[in-house]
Amino acid sequence: MISQPTYFEAQQWAFSYVAAHGGYREDATWLLRAPHEWDATALLVHLQETMPVTEWHQYQVNVQRVCTGWPPQQLVGKAPFFGRWFTVTEDTLIPRVETGDLVEWLLADYPGSAPKQVVDIGTGSGNIGITLKLAHPEWQVTLTDISPRAARVARLNARQLGAVVSVTVGDLTAPLTGQYDVLVMNPPYIAMTEQSQMDISVRKHEPVRALFAPENGLAVYRQLAKEVFRILSPHGRIYLEIGWHQGEAVRQLFEGQFPAAQVTVRQDEAGHDRMVRVCL
């Protein structure tokens, strides 16, 4: 094997490795780009450069691991979300593109620059709350997570990305004392029974409690609907990501607790239920 390949040669090696070991070419390319936060064009620009030796060694290890089911984002320790790179570890869910749609919905609803109290519950890497704070520096944003290790990653991301937010640890609304205008959450919503159908990279490597919930995936919505009155301001709003068949069930849970609320379910590009907004 070449001791110091160009990025092009390294990629050629990786393509044949993934072909022989059941991996994906996209992962091989992503693992080459991500350490530098290069997009596809930037990679083209650098293809003929020589890869530093340590990077080449790490790349080979990462390509081998990705073929055994490791998520590439955990191998390089970061993932893109809404145009920025967030540190991720095995303690945080890897941010998904669809979660960006929830952020977009919320931002479109608040085009002005009025100060707001905002809370991102189950923040994980902090991707949602930090993105909101960077879009609206005048908002007071709180991030919270049940996992102290996830909260540590969220704090790190906030610092790295220059977002001044407060981070707390606890179960759902328990650590919160304020009155919030906006609550956003991407809760665990996958039914326990669906565990076996998930991709191995998700099942083996992403945090279980970030993904799965009892009661057919509805337990966290139910608990939130019961608790949330304590921390929401009178005209507060809730933005939630949901599973593709959960729109009606989540609507009923919130309408049950807040009969006067206006509940809107939105679909993703594939036409599946993907998010819910509750306006008190």
Ligand code: GLN
């Ligand atoms: N808020 C994070 C995200 O949306 C983590 C969510 C979670 O852990 N369920 O990606």
